[in-house]
Amino acid sequence: MRASGTASGYLSAAPLALLFTVAYLVPVGILVIVSLSASTSGFDFTLAHYVEALTNGFNLGILSDTLVLGLQVSFATMLAAYPIGLLFMRCGPRGRAIIVFLILLPMLTNTVVRTFAWMIILGREGVINISLLSIGWIEEPMRMLYTRTGLIVALVQIFLPLMALPINASLARINDNLVKAAEGLGASRFYIFRTVILPLSLPGAIAGFLLTFAGSSTAFVSQTLVGGGRQIFMPLLIYQQAIGVQKWNAAAALSIVFAIAILAIVFTMNRYSRKYLRGMDA
Amino acid sequence: MLKLRNLSYETVVGLLAAASVILLVAPTLVILVMSFTGDFLLRFPPRSWSVRWYVELFENSPQIAASAWISLQVAFISTLASTTLGTLAALAIAGRKSTWAVALDSLFMSPMVFPAMSLGLALLLLLSMLGLRPSLWSLTVGHTVIVTPFVIRMVSAAVQQLNPVLLDCSASLGARRTFTFFNVTLPLIRPGLLGGAVIAFLTSIDHVPVSLMLSDPRVETLPVNLWILLDSNLDVRVASVSGIIVAITLVVILVLDRRMLGHVPR
Numbered sequence: 335m336r337a338s339g340t341a342s343g344y345l346s347a348a349p350l351a352l353l354f355t356v357a358y359l360v361p362v363g364i365l366v367i368v369s370l371s372a373s374t375s376g377f378d379f380t381l382a383h384y385v386e387a388l389t390n391g392f393n394l395g396i397l398s399d400t401l402v403l404g405l406q407v408s409f410a411t412m413l414a415a416y417p418i419g420l421l422f423m424r425c426g427p428r429g430r431a432i433i434v435f436l437i438l439l440p441m442l443t444n445t446v447v448r449t450f451a452w453m454i455i456l457g458r459e460g461v462i463n464i465s466l467l468s469i470g471w472i473e474e475p476m477r478m479l480y481t482r483t484g485l486i487v488a489l490v491q492i493f494l495p496l497m498a499l500p501i502n503a504s505l506a507r508i509n510d511n512l513v514k515a516a517e518g519l520g521a522s523r524f525y526i527f528r529t530v531i532l533p534l535s536l537p538g539a540i541a542g543f544l545l546t547f548a549g550s551s552t553a554f555v556s557q558t559l560v561g562g563g564r565q566i567f568m569p570l571l572i573y574q575q576a577i578g579v580q581k582w583n584a585a586a587a588l589s590i591v592f593a594i595a596i597l598a599i600v601f602t603m604n605r606y607s608r609k610y611l612r613g614m615d616a
Numbered sequence: 617m618l619k620l621r622n623l624s625y626e627t628v629v630g631l632l633a634a635a636s637v638i639l640l641v642a643p644t645l646v647i648l649v650m651s652f653t654g655d656f657l658l659r660f661p662p663r664s665w666s667v668r669w670y671v672e673l674f675e676n677s678p679q680i681a682a683s684a685w686i687s688l689q690v691a692f693i694s695t696l697a698s699t700t701l702g703t704l705a706a707l708a709i710a711g712r713k714s715t716w717a718v719a720l721d722s723l724f725m726s727p728m729v730f731p732a733m734s735l736g737l738a739l740l741l742l743l744s745m746l747g748l749r750p751s752l753w754s755l756t757v758g759h760t761v762i763v764t765p766f767v768i769r770m771v772s773a774a775v776q777q778l779n780p781v782l783l784d785c786s787a788s789l790g791a792r793r794t795f796t797f798f799n800v801t802l803p804l805i806r807p808g809l810l811g812g813a814v815i816a817f818l819t820s821i822d823h824v825p826v827s828l829m830l831s832d833p834r835v836e837t838l839p840v841n842l843w844i845l846l847d848s849n850l851d852v853r854v855a856s857v858s859g860i861i862v863a864i865t866l867v868v869i870l871v872l873d874r875r876m877l878g879h880v881p882r
Binding site for chain 1: 630659702737
């Protein structure tokens with residue numbers, strides 16, 4: 335314990351720091367170098383790949399579309415998670431255990447498997463089309479698989495656990511007396527939700543939002559399988575450039591641009607929300 | 617009037633919660649039903665029922681079996697590595713406010729938001745620079761980086777709840793640091809450690825982008841294999857694989873101690 339104030343207190347972090355240097359920092363450094371080089375044989379400096387990544391309308395469109403997809407999914411997931419949280423808040427220990435189980439089951443199920451389930455649900459002869467056809471609401475099967483809406487619905491389900499768990503945790507921490515006090519003063523439930531419950535649960539919601547944003551904008555499997563071939567997002571673009579057409583330098587530049595965009599958005603939202611939350615405490 | 621508004625609030629929240637819960641659970645149920653289809657097409661509900669795709673899976677799918685074996689090895693070794701190294705690191709940095717501790721914590725947590733496809737490409741470039749071909753080991757190293765944040769989060773939460781008085785007691789009673797570690801610290805952080813290990817394992821089993829970048833026909837993980845099967849043609853065998861995966865997931869959750877899942881990362 336004596337050593338905890340000095341550098342030797344960090345000694346037990348050294349093995350992991352070493353691993354991260356070799357398998358994370360060095361590779362990302364190489365990625366940066368390759369992205370700044372004209373070709374893979376030797377290093378001759380050029381910014382051409384970045385210019386291409388940021389001015390080519392095709393690439394830029396895919397980048398912004400990917401980020402927009404992430405934001406759309408995050409907002410929709412938040413909307414879907416709050417009702418679960420409010421139910422969770424009301425439940426006793428037993429009800430809460432059941433809700434946690436219902437959240438964990440999909441969360442711990444393989445993403446490829448869940449994506450596959452959405453292909454079955456949204457498909458031409460899928461669950462929704464067959465049931466709507468059989469009750470006569472539609473005459474022709476609807477196109478849902480390989481559409482933007484279908485993709486968003488699937489991603490919302492896939493990231494709902496990551497949003498619901500932190501929201502549940504912060505809702506469960508709200509002092510019940512605050513709600514009772516507001517009730518006693520005659521506030522309606524909608525008003526209590528807006529002025530007491532929502533602000534106090536924002537830390538959980540923001541944590542969930544950031545995880546969902548980073549997750550859904552990089553969700554390669556669901557983007558390709560539910561989104562289909564006509565919707566291209568950044569992870570697929572990087573993969574195609576690298577493995578498909580072997581343009582390593584261009585793929586590296588796209589990787590860096592994508593990573594910086596995601597990290598910048600997550601970092602900014604984190605900073606901004608912390609400032610906001612600190613302001614609320616005061 | 618007031619009562620009526622509150623009632624409508626209850627109804628709205630209740631209905632929305634029901635919708636969300638159905639959304640959460642529906643895919644799992646669909647998979648379980650679908651895996652018993654007797655059809656050659658993925659239509660729902662199936663026109664005939666059978667276990668033929670399970671039989672097909674066990675008798676005629678050496679590639680799927682091989683990829684599942686690769687996935688298990690990678691997940692097992694990367695879980696072991698990330699849990700050991702991650703726990704040691706969390707013990708050093710958890711709860712400390714110094715610049716170094718914060719910087720290390722940000723570094724170890726960053727793979728959670730760094731796009732995995734970019735990391736996969738970075739690792740592939742490193743391998744080719746070293747003149748190496750993708751192998752089980754390069755895949756395992758990549759997965760270790762990907763899953764470490766979950767271990768750090770869970771173990772850090774457990775370490776921060778550790779009462780330092782207990783460690784001081786142990787020291788003042790003359791226990792060595794290693795003795796204190798194995799007999800006081802480790803038992804107390806065990807729930808966080810096991811929780812981190814479980815999530816690390818499941819994340820590794822689930823991961824595609826890095827595996828795809830570092831895959832060659834000899835080292836193809838199960839999810840990469842399934843992705844290829846689904847991307848090219850909707851292979852019905854995926855339904856039976858999925859059925860098995862869902863069953864295993866169910867067993868894992870039911871076997872897990874609920875206390876251990878008390879601190880899921882946030």
